[in-house]
Amino acid sequence: MSIIRENADSVDAPALGPLIYRQSVVTRITHWTWAVCLFFLLLSGLQIFNAHPTLYVGNESGFGYDNAVLSMRAVDTPQGPEGRTNILGHEFNTTGVFGLSGPADNLKVRGIPSALTIPSYRDLGTGRVVHFFFAWLLVATLLVWLLASFFNGHLRRDIAPTRKDLQNFPRDVADHARFRFHHGRSYNVLQKLAYCSVFFILFPLIIATGLTMSPGFDAGFPWLLELFGGRQSARTLHFLAMFLLVSFFVIHILMVLLAGPFNELRSMITGWYRASPGTPEIEGDKR
Amino acid sequence: MTQSKILLSRRSLLSAGAAGASSLVLAGCDTFDFLGEGESKTRSVLEKANDLTYRAQRLLIRNGALATEYSETEIRQGQRPNGSTDPQTAEYLALKSNSFADYRLSITGLVERPRSYSLAELRNMPSRTQITRHDCVEGWSCIAKWTGTQLSRVLDEAGVKPNARFVVFHCYDIYDESDPAAYYESCDLIDARHPQTILAYGLNGQSLPVANGAPVRVRIERALGYKQPKYVYTIELADSFSRFGLGKGGYWEDRGYDWYGGI
Numbered sequence: 001m002s003i004i005r006e007n008a009d010s011v012d013a014p015a016l017g018p019l020i021y022r023q024s025v026v027t028r029i030t031h032w033t034w035a036v037c038l039f040f041l042l043l044s045g046l047q048i049f050n051a052h053p054t055l056y057v058g059n060e061s062g063f064g065y066d067n068a069v070l071s072m073r074a075v076d077t078p079q080g081p082e083g084r085t086n087i088l089g090h091e092f093n094t095t096g097v098f099g100l101s102g103p104a105d106n107l108k109v110r111g112i113p114s115a116l117t118i119p120s121y122r123d124l125g126t127g128r129v130v131h132f133f134f135a136w137l138l139v140a141t142l143l144v145w146l147l148a149s150f151f152n153g154h155l156r157r158d159i160a161p162t163r164k165d166l167q168n169f170p171r172d173v174a175d176h177a178r179f180r181f182h183h184g185r186s187y188n189v190l191q192k193l194a195y196c197s198v199f200f201i202l203f204p205l206i207i208a209t210g211l212t213m214s215p216g217f218d219a220g221f222p223w224l225l226e227l228f229g230g231r232q233s234a235r236t237l238h239f240l241a242m243f244l245l246v247s248f249f250v251i252h253i254l255m256v257l258l259a260g261p262f263n264e265l266r267s268m269i270t271g272w273y274r275a276s277p278g279t280p281e282i283e284g285d286k287r
Numbered sequence: 288m289t290q291s292k293i294l295l296s297r298r299s300l301l302s303a304g305a306a307g308a309s310s311l312v313l314a315g316c317d318t319f320d321f322l323g324e325g326e327s328k329t330r331s332v333l334e335k336a337n338d339l340t341y342r343a344q345r346l347l348i349r350n351g352a353l354a355t356e357y358s359e360t361e362i363r364q365g366q367r368p369n370g371s372t373d374p375q376t377a378e379y380l381a382l383k384s385n386s387f388a389d390y391r392l393s394i395t396g397l398v399e400r401p402r403s404y405s406l407a408e409l410r411n412m413p414s415r416t417q418i419t420r421h422d423c424v425e426g427w428s429c430i431a432k433w434t435g436t437q438l439s440r441v442l443d444e445a446g447v448k449p450n451a452r453f454v455v456f457h458c459y460d461i462y463d464e465s466d467p468a469a470y471y472e473s474c475d476l477i478d479a480r481h482p483q484t485i486l487a488y489g490l491n492g493q494s495l496p497v498a499n500g501a502p503v504r505v506r507i508e509r510a511l512g513y514k515q516p517k518y519v520y521t522i523e524l525a526d527s528f529s530r531f532g533l534g535k536g537g538y539w540e541d542r543g544y545d546w547y548g549g550i
Contacts, residue, residue, distance in 0.1 A: 043319075048426065049426070051424070051425040051426055052423070052425040052426035052427050054427075056427075059357070059361065059420055059428060059430060060361075060363075060364075060420060060427075060428040060429050060430045061367075061427035061428055061429060062363070062364065063364055063365075063367050063427075063429070064363065064364030064365065065363060065364065118319045118322065119317070119319060119320040119322060119323045120317040120320055121320065121323070123323045123543065124424065124425065124544075125539070125542065125543030125544045125545075126322050126323040126330070126543055128424075128544070128545065129322070129330060129333050129334055129336075129337070129543070129545070130319070130322060130333060132336045132337060132340060132545075132550065133332075133333040133334075133335075133336040135336075136336045136339060136340075213422070213426075213550075214344075214549060214550035215354060215420075215422045215508070215509050215510060215511060215549060215550075216344045216348065216509045216510065216547075216549025216550055217344060217348070217549070217550065218354065218355060218509075219348055219352040219353060219354045219355075219508075219509045220344070220347055220348030220349065220352050221348075222355050225355060231420060231422060231428050232427075232428055235426060
């Protein structure tokens with residue numbers, strides 16, 4: 001089965017490339033732990049968001065004035081209730097999805113639809129229990145991965161882009177645009193930059209903005225409020241970081257499907273990855 | 288690869304993606320609703336993370352570390368009232384009709400010298416005024432100026448017994464008439480003795496309005512809004528909060544919120 005799949009994309013290539021041991025056990029375990037964490041964090045986070053589905057800029061939420069950048073609400077119109085989403089002053093009718101959703105005969109006022117929240121019904125307390133558990137698990141897993149990847153060379157070898165990688169950048173973009181993937185021994189530069197952005201920008205940003213929403217943590221680390229421009233700005237940035245992580249996830253899944261889901265999944269489960277034909281073999285490779 | 292092949296693979300990709308996304312959505316639907324049940328074993332495991340947060344914050348953050356205080360110019364609106372805004376219990380209505388002249392705040396439980404204060408007595412004690420940010424568990428924040436007596440002074444006057452571990456606040460308000468349980472809250476002695484923890488009787492330079500907890504509400508500035516009980520009439524020192532309400536340390540804690548409330 002694997003041979004058929006892999007050859008489908010490269011009919012003119014005569015032989016298979018070597019089977020290389022690409023993912024360490026730490027990388028594989030942390031990868032799947034993050035997948036579970038991000039699933040629960042997203043759905044419980046949207047539950048928490050629904051308790052007050054408006055995002056603001058600054059320290060506080062404007063009730064007597066307007067400093068909102070995004071809001072989801074329901075309004076009564078002569079035609080009946082409507083869900084409205086306002087983004088930076090632009091109003092959209094989002095009935096059925098944002099602001100007002102549910103079965104047609106039982107529309108409910110809620111920011112995000114119930115299918116995208118844990119629990120499905122409105123329960124802020126439970127959303128917080130789930131969110132904080134998986135937040136701790138995400139952070140703990142990130143620390144384990146960072147330490148292990150520093151010492152086993154994964155960071156230096158596979159994640160940090162080299163000067164040569166950056167020189168390859170235009171060609172790599174062109175290859176990706178044509179869905180032409182080279183399965184080498186190491187990640188290509190777009191992969192490296194994507195993983196770097198997640199590990200060194202998005203994860204730190206979403207963790208730090210999450211902590212900035214904690215009044216207890218703010219007392220110990222008030223500079224976080226300065227850094228993000230206030231607690232409500234931090235909440236908005238937390239939401240934005242979530243959106244970027246979801247975007248990463250969508251692209252990640254697309255790339256796995258395009259690059260050969262069997263081979264990609266195998267490497268993230270067993271560690272072994274089939275490289276493209278012509279990849280030079282080294283000791284430890286299998287055929 | 289030919290053009291048609293690309294289109295084909297794009298199409299199959301999109302349908303596979305849609306299938307994947309919809310299964311994710313279905314999974315979120317009600318599969319995890321059992322976590323909302325108080326007796327769920329899985330939930331009690333997940334709740335351990337809240338103990339970890341409490342311990343980690345107590346370890347990382349000095350007991351006396353102050354919440355950020357703001358300047359007068361940052362008060363741009365009134366303090367948004369939330370929860371109970373107009374208690375209807377007979378006792379409270381009687382006090383309110385007389386502008387709280389007969390109000391007494393009692394300090395009881397594990398103290399050497401139980402006693403009580405009238406509103407005038409509280410006002411005559413040294414006060415603290417602070418412009419702080421109120422963070423609601425729902426996600427919003429509001430900046431306001433609070434004036435009141437530091438709880439630590441009241442505790443010192445009453446003399447906290449060595450076996451006391453928690454301060455329990457009893458309130459006049461019943462949040463939900465269909466679930467008639469009186470509001471109560473509790474905190475540890477670290478939050479109770481924190482310099483910004485005050486028995487607030489003033490808001491933005493005026494007497495505390497009824498909607499915001501008149502005559503006295505507690506401010507615990509390093510915690511969320513539900514940890515700041517309004518309409519307080521008794522402060523009880525205790526070694527455990529298991530005998531109050533449903534035993535979780537507060538009205539909202541009894542209904543699934545975390546007790547620490549600093550996050």
